[in-house]
Amino acid sequence: MSDLAAFQALPLVLLGAGGHAKVVLSLVRAAGLALHGVCDPALARQGVAQWRGLPVLGGDEALDALAPSAVALANGIGQLAQGTLRRDVYERLARRGFRFPALVHPQAWVDPSAVLADGVQVMAGAVVQADCRVGENTIVNTRASLDHDCLIGAHVHVAPGACLCGTVSVGDGAFVGAGATVLPNLTLGERAVVAAGATLARSLPADAHHLPHRSGPRAGHSQDNPQDLNR
Numbered sequence: 001m002s003d004l005a006a007f008q009a010l011p012l013v014l015l016g017a018g019g020h021a022k023v024v025l026s027l028v029r030a031a032g033l034a035l036h037g038v039c040d041p042a043l044a045r046q047g048v049a050q051w052r053g054l055p056v057l058g059g060d061e062a063l064d065a066l067a068p069s070a071v072a073l074a075n076g077i078g079q080l081a082q083g084t085l086r087r088d089v090y091e092r093l094a095r096r097g098f099r100f101p102a103l104v105h106p107q108a109w110v111d112p113s114a115v116l117a118d119g120v121q122v123m124a125g126a127v128v129q130a131d132c133r134v135g136e137n138t139i140v141n142t143r144a145s146l147d148h149d150c151l152i153g154a155h156v157h158v159a160p161g162a163c164l165c166g167t168v169s170v171g172d173g174a175f176v177g178a179g180a181t182v183l184p185n186l187t188l189g190e191r192a193v194v195a196a197g198a199t200l201a202r203s204l205p206a207d208a209h210h211l212p213h214r215s216g217p218r219a220g221h222s223q224d225n226p227q228d229l230n231r
């Protein structure tokens with residue numbers, strides 16, 4: 001068996017037991033992959049022995065008893081705009097030699113020419129089109145789509161229902177909110193944030209935020225100042 005096949009056959013340890021972890025667990029089960037257990041400090045503190053049918057192995061320290069050659073990891077920590085916990089945990093454990101296989105829900109479409117790095121998660125209903133490249137630990141969440149030739153960095157979250165048109169480049173750590181649309185050929189810098197529901201029509205520099213345009217006045221904001229209405 002090749003190194004890659006051996007790593008893909010390892011049973012998975014799920015990290016975290018919050019909302020994102022539930023969705024990762026659902027993917028792993030739908031894909032028929034083997035599971036070893038879940039690590040979650042809160043469940044361990046509460047003395048919980050089983051979570052959604054999985055043995056609770058303990059908190060972070062439980063991984064000290066496991067060899068990177070014996071298990072692979074599935075990152076169940078979610079990522080909100082500007083959050084770093086998911087990335088920190090991934091990088092710390094990857095440095096210790098643990099591998100995170102790319103996980104693709106059986107009801108997602110990933111074109112065979114697309115390249116997914118370790119730790120990428122493609123959730124149910126998502127689409128990754130031809131010649132996309134997706135960097136480590138990135139989430140392509142439920143029903144999100146990356147059209148042809150998108151180049152997505154590491155630790156990015158493309159939230160549920162977001163749509164990236166063709167040839168969009170996204171820097172490491174960026175966040176594209178639920179239902180947002182990014183027009184073709186644009187670039188988002190590292191850690192840039194596109195708000196849920198926004199349409200991005202110009203490239204966004206590193207660390208910049210893009211909020212949706214407002215169509216009407218809001219309490220406490222002047223109707224004469226368009227900036228108040230279009231923050």
Ligand SMILES: CC(=O)SCCNC(=O)CCNC(=O)[C@H](O)C(C)(C)COP(=O)(O)OP(=O)(O)OC[C@H]1O[C@@H](n2cnc3c(N)ncnc32)[C@H](O)[C@@H]1OP(=O)(O)O
Pocket residue numbers: 081141159160176177178193194195196197198209211212218
């Ligand atoms: C499975 C899952 O659920 S994955 C999670 C996916 N989550 C998302 O997609 C959420 C993405 N987050 C957003 O869009 C956020 O609102 C952010 C990160 C862009 C901005 O967050 P903050 O800077 O905290 O903005 P804050 O919440 O203080 O809002 C500031 C104002 O902008 C408005 N606003 C913020 N984001 C949006 C938005 N996406 N659409 C419309 N209005 C918005 C707020 O209502 C608020 O208006 P107000 O001043 O009239 O009260």
